[in-house]
Amino acid sequence: MPTIRFSTSDREVEFADGDEVNLLRVAIRNDCGIPFKCASGNCGTDRVRVEAGADHCSTPRRRERERLGELFDQGYRLACQTYVNGDVTVAWDPEQIGLDAGSKVYDKLRQVWLAKDDGG
């Protein structure tokens, strides 16, 4: 059976042959400790470095590529956006937070609150 190795938390989870599973969903279900927030590819909190098995990860779509930027070229993926169909090993920084500075999320919130200020 294919196995996902969560090396930072020293956990392993197997899944059925032929299945394609969402990396973050597996991590949440099995308490493997990947930090996360939005589940939508926006915040980047759940970025993981793929240490082995990158070929078994789904092709990244636009939102993930844009969110990760050059981190993608360094071997990072967003767990919430990544489906896996074979052996993979991933690692992360347990203290990591979102890639939010300058992100669309903050831009949007800034717009909302600045608009309120403008209105007095």
Place this chain on the structure above:
Amino acid sequence: MAELLSKPAFREALEDAIKGREAKNASFSQAWANGELSREHFARWAENHYHYVGPFADYLGYIYSNTPDTATDAKDFLLQNMYEEELSDVRHTDLLIRFAEACGTTRERVMDVDNATAVTRGLQGWCYAISMREHFAVATAALVVGLESQVPSIYRRQYPVLIEKYGFTEEEAEFFDLHITSDEIHGERGYQIVLEHATTPELQARCLQLVRHGAEARFSYTKALYDTYVSPEPAVANPAPALA
């Protein structure tokens, strides 16, 4: 009296409550995945879907108001889910309307509830009733496990067809792409909350019943789209006179 199920047994029972009723197998979903629909059909779908998912944050808000302050995990999940629906990026209903407009319909038509079928309106009413009246774990089971958790399995078959066969751009079809992944996580967290907070045999039984009802409701809603727009019953030309 029924006994409390262990968490693994309860999870399996929740998954079983959806089996055989999955909306991905309803006629409209199948026709979509097989590339048998037209842009007009997608437009009619959007005009209905808006009235089911448009108030999703409202449903969650009612569940939130029934959630005790001790259930921090559930409250955090509901707030995060509402925030993602409405504020974190483009509002999800606006993504749906963007797709609808690419199919040739208009924002006004999408927002006009008269363009939804009676079954769609029934599904919306069911969602409101459950979220207002049921225990928060039961309502989470019904709406998140029974309805929302099915989304990835539906859209993962429909999204590639939209891009590859119908030529929609990634931007036009973003509504689907976004929900494939976000509802994986919402579904999983929904399961966790239900497993954690349905702590009596009665609550577990009610969760299972409403997951089943939810799955049936979503199946019926999807099938009604096919029956109404793709293969409607021929109109009766000369209806029989009413009996005296």
